[in-house]
Amino acid sequence: MSEVTARPLRADAERTVRTIMEAAERTLGRNPAATMEEIAAAAGVARTTVHRRFATRDVLITAMATWATQQLADAVEAARPESSPPLVALYQATANVLRVKISWGFSMNTAFAQDGESARIYAGVVERCDQLFRRTQEVGILRADVDPVWARRVYYALMHEACQNVSTADADEADTDALATQLIDTLLRGLGTPNPQLT
Structure with a gap:
């Protein structure tokens, strides 16, 4: 990571860094x-900048x-996976994560190949997701005979496929709530109990 992004930036410098990263993502x-x-x-700045x-x-x-990767972690945390009803948290986390993955597709794909800070943050995301899947099983949403870690892996595969159908250019128009509903419905029709509870 650059020295600049490793320490607090002034607001204008932070905006410049964000502008460059957004332009780099598109490009x-x-x-x-x-x-x-x-x-x-693409960022509208000099190369020296x-x-x-x-x-x-x-x-x-x-x-x-x-x-x-930090945006991904923040997206999961915003769904309050420990305190919201598990099914509500799963839907919200899915919609939040889809927004990040669709908008930052190049960066997210790169993040999976990174060591260091990205890997550390991503390990925390996986841990939070595994906790959420265990909660869904404890309240009867996920079938008792299903390994929650395997369910999370299936969920990740569905997430990946959902993102493949939306280009970065269409990210602003993507209906991530509808995509999340379709994804969770697909997951639970295969791994869920017949009448999942929202508690």
């Missing part, structure tokens, strides 16, 4: 071989992966 999503010059042009914030292309991509 690299279309062309993974795009140069720093192309990213700078990009290099001042991110010394190399690899540093930029690592920062994007870490930032996107």
